[in-house]
Amino acid sequence: MTTPTVTKGKSAAAQTKDASAPVVAAGSEAAVKPINRREFLYYIWGASMAVFLAQTAGAIIWFALPRFREGEFGGVFSIDPATVPAVGATPVANPTGKYWLSNTPNGVLALSMVCTHLGCLFKWVDATGRFECPCHGSKFEEDGTFIEGPAPRSLDRFAVRVVTPTGAIESDASGSAVKIDGATRIEVNTGRKIKGAGAGEA
């Protein structure tokens, strides 16, 4: 049997009251303490870092994803090789992709529909076998090479990629024509425009 301990200076009733009072842990007192300057700055720094990392991650995802979907201007257009005109035949216009698909003896080219003079839309003229601009009369070969007129350069080109069972061939930095022998798919990248050579240049 244990004997109750009586604290000197307090009555038994007072001691009973103390025992029934809620116990406040030392740690709890610390939790309700207002944060000091150092802690405040630490939290601000942590929040700033979190915002910075979120923005960085968002930017990386934004640049990693293609901006344009396939089949819309700015994106890639997939072409069935069976629909490509024969070599030397009338080029085929793609108004959505804003290019003329021209099949020359050197291969396929995707020529921008916009005249390099002041931006009019030129046309293919069967009678002359060349592109002619109705605005100021600039004329271009079937591969976009400048012939005459006020245009400062040959027609601009879009990058072409020809996929075959053994690999893919792409136009070079100048937007060269690509042969389509054995192609299973042709891709025109309207997000990659290559400026035509200056008028009079090869």
Ligand code: FES
């Ligand atoms: S816009 Fe084509 S020749 Fe001027």
